[in-house]
Amino acid sequence: MAAQGVTPRSEDYARWYTDVVKMADLAENAPVRGCMIIKPYGYELWENIKNALDSRFKATGHRNAYFPLLIPMGFIEKEAEHVEGFAPELAVVTHGGGKELEEPLVVRPTSETVIGHAFSDWIQSYRDLPLLINQWCNIVRWEKRPRLFLRTTEFLWQEGHTAHATKEEAIEETLRMLDVYADMAINECAIPVIKGLKSQQEKFAGAVDSYSIEGMMGNSWALQSGTSHFLGENFAKAFGIQYLDEENELQYAWTTSWGVSTRMVGGVIMAHGDDQGLRLPPRIAPIQVVITPIWKTAEDEELVFRNAKQVENLLREVGVRVHLDSREGLSPGFKFNDWEMRGVPVRLEIGPRDVESQSVMAARRDVPGKDGKQAIPVDGLATQIPALLDDIQQSMLDAATAFRDARLHEAATYDELKEQVADGWSLIWHCGTPECEDRIKEETKASSRCFPLELNEEWNPAGQKCVVCGKPAFGKAWFARAY
């Protein structure tokens, strides 16, 4: 039975998602259509994802900086594919300081252009390379069919921008950051994403090649959860990013860009949530452990709260993000449901009997009912709770991986693909042409997700033909319904 106010997933997955975002207090629609308000609990989840990424960026030698929100319209037009891709989504500032502007300004839809402009000034010689920059900021892309976290007109993200002396180094960086994203998704968000190359039609507007991590959601649809782009010399040529090499010759730099956004929060909700609400991996959960005191008499209340407070302090000291639910006038049952909805990984119940036996009752969010419950002695909490959180993190990843693997199929014919994408992903030998992709999408609603790196030893392998159109295959590609 689904929690009150939540549509069961099996009934209507889209409504389930909207219900959970609302009931778990993560976000809501803003007054301006397509924009969102990220509420504290949702923002704290994003902060944890953000911190997990930021430390990985710094460990790989990147430095944060900040570039302006407002970009001259002329900048966007300098890279031909770029403007074609982004023009329909732009928000345009035409008035500032009480006057009409001479040149309209664009609210950044991404920052390749303005950062390219800066890089052309910052980079003079090979000694200035590689230049490894990241920016945390907000982005605006007009969205016709908005959904909280997944597709919003304004969203938060990071965008990495790097410049390199050689093509090889730039490709290496593109793949390194794809690995960083996969590491974050797998080990922090417990989502076993698949790394792959996007098709030419699905790549970033202005890139030579785009790579993505693709996660499987609870309805078996795919979510592109992060992208890393090899931009070749495209933006270097559009913005004049040139350097003197060791032989004192002028060369164009090779650039990359890569981004992960608040969309990732939507991925966490859909990869793990159930009919009782959110289920959060401990490493990114704003609250890892919630303590719910249980009492009947005033005497018990004092006793139970004194103990609950001690347990709270004890756990906080060992670095656990713990919250004591001291709300009055709410039954334990109401509180249990409320914290289940919010996906807190561990609930500790403390009643008079637990105080007497110097133990607490721990309930796992990821294992329903009695199987997920165990009594833990108070003097063992400092070691057993962190271990329990680690175990939950691993179990959630294992469960998501098992769920995914059961829905990954390989198709030798187009008919097989059609069947497989009804409730899973289908891997086929594929030509990678837009025409063939469009046909598959129209006929099956499944889109090309990526050419997975692990399953493709070489591109354009001799003798392999596209399962759908019979043209020479570029490689093996995953097809799936997607957000």
Add this chain to the structure above:
Amino acid sequence: MAAQGVTPRSEDYARWYTDVVKMADLAENAPVRGCMIIKPYGYELWENIKNALDSRFKATGHRNAYFPLLIPMGFIEKEAEHVEGFAPELAVVTHGGGKELEEPLVVRPTSETVIGHAFSDWIQSYRDLPLLINQWCNIVRWEKRPRLFLRTTEFLWQEGHTAHATKEEAIEETLRMLDVYADMAINECAIPVIKGLKSQQEKFAGAVDSYSIEGMMGNSWALQSGTSHFLGENFAKAFGIQYLDEENELQYAWTTSWGVSTRMVGGVIMAHGDDQGLRLPPRIAPIQVVITPIWKTAEDEELVFRNAKQVENLLREVGVRVHLDSREGLSPGFKFNDWEMRGVPVRLEIGPRDVESQSVMAARRDVPGKDGKQAIPVDGLATQIPALLDDIQQSMLDAATAFRDARLHEAATYDELKEQVADGWSLIWHCGTPECEDRIKEETKASSRCFPLELNEEWNPAGQKCVVCGKPAFGKAWFARAY
């Protein structure tokens, strides 16, 4: 003698500021006039200020959230004083997604309106209060006379927004956050700010009362470095923020807002910088210790670098933000000047002789020449460097306080005020009326900074008259030239 490329402060303070921002690689102008690019070193400085604030906000019970960048024009118009104050500074989006919008959208100049709208929904009963929210974001206010960090069309900041059941609680919160700001400025940025009440003319558009922290810069001018506003019921009435009290009666909430921006970075530059460049307080310095290896022969180079690397690891392990300058082809003298320009608090020199004697030569940025130098044995670094950084932090605060105190004067006549504001701040009994403020500003260029809380025991004290106009005094006010 000033560093190369830097105008001496005594010659032209404004040019000195611009030179240092550029030479220390902190920021530069963006393609759009009035906007800025914050370069990595400047952004890391901001990140440290940000972290120092964020931990204080969380410790005082506030939670971060995120509200939209784009606000319907109609929202801004709901609070009469608010729209009057902000209308001339707005950037307006008139087109989105390829179409002209039905209602123009404003790029947020501050978020009282859109947050007020959300609060009216979030707050239903007294149980929902107090509501303590903070947001980290970017802001756009059209700026006619931009200066990097100090006044830019786009800037980064945090804005706190809280709602309370009573007037008293809201005022208490306003003053609590003013204290948090002062604590951050004094103990992190080593700027001995003065807390005070802004005059009615200088308050935030829409506030009942505004408070600020005011710091003294190196040319004795004042910089408003943070503000905290008691908004009364103004925004609650404009946006319908109401709650049912314990007697089940509908009441308006009392709200506050408070902000600190990237302007604070400008304050740090001007409060501490000298003709050699930046001087950064250790607690917010991106790099606290820089190691410059010195060698002549290849044999020495290897020896010196091995030792320098050991010292780097040793300091990193005890939590010091340390950087080893391993750039090739640059003389030690060049490197010394470069790190002086960037204001790194401690430079460690390691040459062959130091390796032999198992010591390093430490030079303080805040004490020039031989007085600031001392040899420290390698096996004492782990304790002595953190202690040295603490000492520098305190010395910088002491020096800034002594500098300030020597320039704080009290005036009994208007003539005295005129003399005092030429190179300092002047405290007078003041009426607080806009007419009198305007006259003083026109005649002396000094503006009303604040009515300092520490020096005013009561407002409208009996028998005291304004030193300038003779009307009854509201209190003692600081007047000074200001940014």
